[in-house]
Amino acid sequence: MTELWQQILSGLGTGFIYASLALAICLVFQGTGAVNFAQGVMATASAYLAWSLVSNGMDFWLALVLVLAASFVLGALIERVFIRPVEGSSPLVMLTVTVALLIGLQAVVALIWGDDPQQLGSPFGGGSVEVLGARLTAQQLGAAAVVLVTLLLAGAFFRFTTLGLRMRAAAQNPASARLLSIDVGRMLALGWGLAATVGAVAGVIFAPTLGVSPAMMDSSLLLALAAATLGGFESRVGAVVGGLVLGVAANLASRYIPGIGSDLQLVVPFAVIFLVLLLRPQGLFGRASSVRA
Amino acid sequence: MTLLQLTGVRAAYDGVQALHGMDLAVTEGEMVALLGANGAGKTTTLRAVSGTVSVEGAVLLDGQDVTGWAAHRVARLGVGHVPEGRGTFVDLTVEENLTLGALARAKRLRGQVKEDLAAVHELFPILREFSRRQAGALSGGQQQMLAIARAILGRPRLLLVDEPSLGLAPMVTTEILRSLRVLQAEWQLAVLLAEQNARRALAVVDRAYVLESGRVVASGSAAELRENTAVQDAYLGAEQTGRPA
Amino acid sequence: MTAARTPAVVEPPAERDSEPTVSTSHALPPAPRVGLRTAWWTAALAVVLLLAALAPASVISDFQFFQLNRVITFAIAIGGLNLLLGWAGTISAGHGALFGIGAYTTAILVADHGVPWPLAVLASLLVGLLVGALLGLPALRLGGMNLGLITLAIALLLPPLLTRLDWLTGGPFGKTTPRVEAPPGLPFSSPQWLFLVNLVVLAVVFWLLSNMLRGRMGRALDAAASSRVMAAAHAVPTNRITVAVFAISAAVAALAGALFHLTTRTSTPDSFTFLLSISLIAGAVVGGSRSFVGAIIGAAFVVFVPESLGGFVEPAAAGQWQQVVYAAALLLVIYFFPRGLAGLVRQARNRLVRRRSIHARSQEAQS
Ligand SMILES: Nc1ncnc2c1ncn2[C@@H]1O[C@H](COP(=O)(O)OP(=O)(O)O)[C@@H](O)[C@H]1O
Ligand SMILES: [Mg+2]
Numbered sequence: 001m002t003e004l005w006q007q008i009l010s011g012l013g014t015g016f017i018y019a020s021l022a023l024a025i026c027l028v029f030q031g032t033g034a035v036n037f038a039q040g041v042m043a044t045a046s047a048y049l050a051w052s053l054v055s056n057g058m059d060f061w062l063a064l065v066l067v068l069a070a071s072f073v074l075g076a077l078i079e080r081v082f083i084r085p086v087e088g089s090s091p092l093v094m095l096t097v098t099v100a101l102l103i104g105l106q107a108v109v110a111l112i113w114g115d116d117p118q119q120l121g122s123p124f125g126g127g128s129v130e131v132l133g134a135r136l137t138a139q140q141l142g143a144a145a146v147v148l149v150t151l152l153l154a155g156a157f158f159r160f161t162t163l164g165l166r167m168r169a170a171a172q173n174p175a176s177a178r179l180l181s182i183d184v185g186r187m188l189a190l191g192w193g194l195a196a197t198v199g200a201v202a203g204v205i206f207a208p209t210l211g212v213s214p215a216m217m218d219s220s221l222l223l224a225l226a227a228a229t230l231g232g233f234e235s236r237v238g239a240v241v242g243g244l245v246l247g248v249a250a251n252l253a254s255r256y257i258p259g260i261g262s263d264l265q266l267v268v269p270f271a272v273i274f275l276v277l278l279l280r281p282q283g284l285f286g287r288a289s290s291v292r293a
Numbered sequence: 294m295t296l297l298q299l300t301g302v303r304a305a306y307d308g309v310q311a312l313h314g315m316d317l318a319v320t321e322g323e324m325v326a327l328l329g330a331n332g333a334g335k336t337t338t339l340r341a342v343s344g345t346v347s348v349e350g351a352v353l354l355d356g357q358d359v360t361g362w363a364a365h366r367v368a369r370l371g372v373g374h375v376p377e378g379r380g381t382f383v384d385l386t387v388e389e390n391l392t393l394g395a396l397a398r399a400k401r402l403r404g405q406v407k408e409d410l411a412a413v414h415e416l417f418p419i420l421r422e423f424s425r426r427q428a429g430a431l432s433g434g435q436q437q438m439l440a441i442a443r444a445i446l447g448r449p450r451l452l453l454v455d456e457p458s459l460g461l462a463p464m465v466t467t468e469i470l471r472s473l474r475v476l477q478a479e480w481q482l483a484v485l486l487a488e489q490n491a492r493r494a495l496a497v498v499d500r501a502y503v504l505e506s507g508r509v510v511a512s513g514s515a516a517e518l519r520e521n522t523a524v525q526d527a528y529l530g531a532e533q534t535g536r537p538a
Numbered sequence: 539m540t541a542a543r544t545p546a547v548v549e550p551p552a553e554r555d556s557e558p559t560v561s562t563s564h565a566l567p568p569a570p571r572v573g574l575r576t577a578w579w580t581a582a583l584a585v586v587l588l589l590a591a592l593a594p595a596s597v598i599s600d601f602q603f604f605q606l607n608r609v610i611t612f613a614i615a616i617g618g619l620n621l622l623l624g625w626a627g628t629i630s631a632g633h634g635a636l637f638g639i640g641a642y643t644t645a646i647l648v649a650d651h652g653v654p655w656p657l658a659v660l661a662s663l664l665v666g667l668l669v670g671a672l673l674g675l676p677a678l679r680l681g682g683m684n685l686g687l688i689t690l691a692i693a694l695l696l697p698p699l700l701t702r703l704d705w706l707t708g709g710p711f712g713k714t715t716p717r718v719e720a721p722p723g724l725p726f727s728s729p730q731w732l733f734l735v736n737l738v739v740l741a742v743v744f745w746l747l748s749n750m751l752r753g754r755m756g757r758a759l760d761a762a763a764s765s766r767v768m769a770a771a772h773a774v775p776t777n778r779i780t781v782a783v784f785a786i787s788a789a790v791a792a793l794a795g796a797l798f799h800l801t802t803r804t805s806t807p808d809s810f811t812f813l814l815s816i817s818l819i820a821g822a823v824v825g826g827s828r829s830f831v832g833a834i835i836g837a838a839f840v841v842f843v844p845e846s847l848g849g850f851v852e853p854a855a856a857g858q859w860q861q862v863v864y865a866a867a868l869l870l871v872i873y874f875f876p877r878g879l880a881g882l883v884r885q886a887r888n889r890l891v892r893r894r895s896i897h898a899r900s901q902e903a904q905s
């Protein structure tokens with residue numbers, strides 16, 4: 001029983017990585033209609049940036065703040081430069097652009113920082129904490145807490161601020177938004193910036209566990225895509241919940257299903273998705289499309 | 294004083310010309326109708342003003358040349374547009390839709406949002422009742438009201454309204470147009486109204502332009518046009534008996 | 539498909555290069571006329587390449603034939619993928635895996651069971667059809683983007699599975715098969731012979747596919763893609779067709795994978811990663827996802843562009859610079875030719891045809 005609880009909690013821990021990347025993917029998709037395959041490698045770049053700063057003696061938290069700011073700018077810039085020219089194109093064209101970004105950015109990261117994996121020390125120390133009978137490392141707990149706060153902040157931003165409302169409006173009906181003097185282009189860039197920031201939080205705060213390497217986010221990206229599918233691309237809450245569910249499911253599967261192991265633990269989340277989509281094609285949280293436009 | 298002036302405005306969709314040199318003007322506080330059959334160019338004219346279609350010629354707003362401006366910049370000058378098809382944010386609540394309208398107003402009018410919202414709720418009580426509902430869950434007519442309410446909450450100086458009668462009962466349309474008149478006096482609002490139903494439009498506006506194939510073919514005061522049977526027969530005939538399907 | 543041949547009602551040909559089109563009750567929009575023209579182009583290309591195959595080794599080396607073989611096999615797979623991207627309005631992020639399944643099927647049959655390679659290739663096709671049908675089944679409920687993301691699963695799971703099932707697949711070292719030699723008496727080296735084989739398969743597959751798309755299937759797909767509601771109104775069994783198309787597309791990918799294995803001779807789990815799947819998508823978009831000529835162009839892009847940089851940079855970073863250039867090229871093509879490079883070819887040819895007809899007309903006028 002304790003064992004099960006332990007597995008659930010640590011699955012939840014990794015689930016936060018998927019959840020934040022999935023939220024980022026969702027933000028970008030809602031704004032520009034692009035499934036951003038580069039979301040993971042953008043977070044990787046952020047992690048490397050943090051690693052550079054910290055290994056040059058900077059305090060972890062200060063580095064985190066700087067990196068988040070830089071990631072925001074980078075994300076917005078990517079939208080302005082690379083996505084703007086194809087704004088409003090078919091999903092396929094969008095997807096190809098983000099694939100190109102994935103390929104290009106991954107290479108750039110490797111060119112700047114090299115292929116060798118690097119280590120970033122945990123800002124939470126090496127201790128461990130007992131939570132209701134399960135033992136979690138301080139890193140696991142701290143990272144989850146930081147991501148949770150980030151997700152809540154992002155949610156509050158969209159729910160309660162006028163800028164958040166404007167961004168939702170621009171994402172949902174750009175033509176109408178313009179008529180209400182909303183600069184849609186700027187909102188889309190902001191959306192990408194915000195997505196990059198959310199992804200960066202996950203990339204940096206989980207870097208001590210994942211290790212810093214050009215491929216560090218590869219499998220997380222795919223699980224995040226799966227999570228977004230599970231939650232419905234239209235739903236931010238859905239993406240987050242989807243990420244957490246997948247984290248737990250993958251962890252439990254690799255522990256309890258004989259022969260699955262860590263290399264095939266992806267089977268289970270995908271089986272889950274498969275079932276969910278068969279029952280609810282719009283995803284767990286997606287609406288069955290608004291009929292009246 | 295002239296608020297809006299179009300001179301030789303031409304517009305095309307994918308190379309197909311929709312406006313062939315439009316000339317028209319709207320004075321401050323005036324209510325003007327654009328009449329004409331389906332496809333005459335009413336919608337495109339409104340779009341030319343709000344910057345949602347690219348144009349040649351000159352669009353002057355309060356003396357300022359806004360030709361080729363991005364739509365959101367034109368909107369910031371105080372142009373509200375209730376587009377064809379309403380354009381409500383269906384996944385947002387009624388309240389959020391209205392908030393977005395209020396956010397579009399000029400800074401100096403920000404303090405008055407509360408009173409204005411109350412006025413709008415008075416005009417359209419249903420919007421208060423349904424304020425927490427998703428806009429997409431409203432009926433077509435209710436969404437039309439929401440679209441108009443949202444636009445006027447922006448306190449525009451010029452309000453472009455595209456066929457509000459679509460989806461609304463005739464009585465309601467007349468009611469809404471009358472309400473616009475009231476607001477117009479209080480808020481110094483000029484209205485440019487695109488409408489197929491000439492009779493109904495001419496009952497409320499000051500002046501009207503009659504469009505055909507992207508050109509102005511007649512214009513005059515509402516009274517003149519009501520009397521002018523030649524124009525009515527030539528361009529507005531079908532509308533007298535009701536709209537074609 | 540047979541219907542296209544029976545001139546039930548002969549209409550005046552709208553375009554000169556088309557056969558009399560059949561006009562059964564035209565409830566659905568007519569299928570686009572890409573098929574025939576494309577088949578023509580493919581045939582012409584085939585002849586040129588056939589001549590190339592006969593060229594002595596001093597002109598085209600065996601390595602170059604090896605590269606061309608990669609291009610052709612990718613082109614076949616992309617052509618299959620185009621069925622989904624260009625016609626069915628859905629996407630597969632798992633065609634690289636289907637390609638891999640085809641490759642491994644052939645590899646295993648040839649290496650471990652002594653099956654002659656032509657039969658093994660055929661078996662790959664059938665396995666692809668089967669896997670495709672199974673994967674396509676959820677399309678009955680899903681369709682669109684969701685189906686695409688489901689296919690992510692096999693793209694991700696195939697490499698670890700191939701590693702894991704070592705009793706079958708040879709684990710991380712994969713399977714190696716002997717060289718495919720030309721039949722005795724024919725003066726071809728192995729890559730040359732494979733080149734011819736691949737070319738024939740490419741021509742046959744594309745011919746079959748474009749025929750299929752010109753028939754009822756194409757019209758139904760167009761109707762389904764343009765409006766699900768409308769398709770339903772015309773009683774087009776959208777979902778069943780989507781499943782069928784997915785299965786066919788998968789079979790084509792597996793077939794291409796089988797041929798790819800014959801060319802490379804060794805298949806390992808990391809030959810068929812997710813990156814291959816997205817490369818195929820990229821190739822389809824770059825070429826133009828509604829064109830079979832586009833599939834060839836896209837395949838050439840995917841094979842050659844990343845390698846074109848070989849000598850220019852220090853070897854250590856060469857791979858990365860290749861990636862950067864590849865990404866940049868991909869972006870440039872998308873920005874300037876959002877409908878793919880095949881559109882460019884079409885334009886050039888149209889201009890040529892127009893000039894020729896103007897020329898002809900002016901000559902008529904003179905006589
Ligand atoms: N989005 C569009 N694309 C192409 N043509 C259009 C579009 N919108 C309008 N048109 C054409 O422009 C002309 C004017 O249309 P419109 O301004 O909508 O007229 P109205 O609003 O008076 O019905 C018509 O011939 C119409 O077919
Ligand atoms: Mg109109």
